[in-house]
Amino acid sequence: MEKDDFDIDDQFRTGENTLEAKQFFKSLEAIREFVENSKLREYDPPYVYLLTINVNKVKFNKTPHTDMPLDGYEAITIHEDNLPIFNNCVNFVNTEIL
Secondary structure: OOOHHHHHHHOOOOOOOOOEEEEEEEOOHHHHHHHHHHHHHHOOOOEEEEEEEEEOHHHHOOOOEOOEOOOEEEEEEEEHHHHHHHOOEEEEEEEOOO
């Protein structure tokens, strides 16, 4: 659903079927390990896409966010009110089929 929301608006947002904040793993290694563990645990529905986000670091450092672990990995949380600011930091998003 997150990918569909991003594809529709070309930005991260919250909506009827999404959370009130967005959480992002800080490293590619963390997300790959998380996805592999989800396969072993047979998550339903399974993860189908991996979105890798490249941000402008100067702008991002000025964006309100919270460093908060996500499933045991380093992650950040961007609350709904700050998503427009975050979206202005995004340089590009790469979509990978898992």
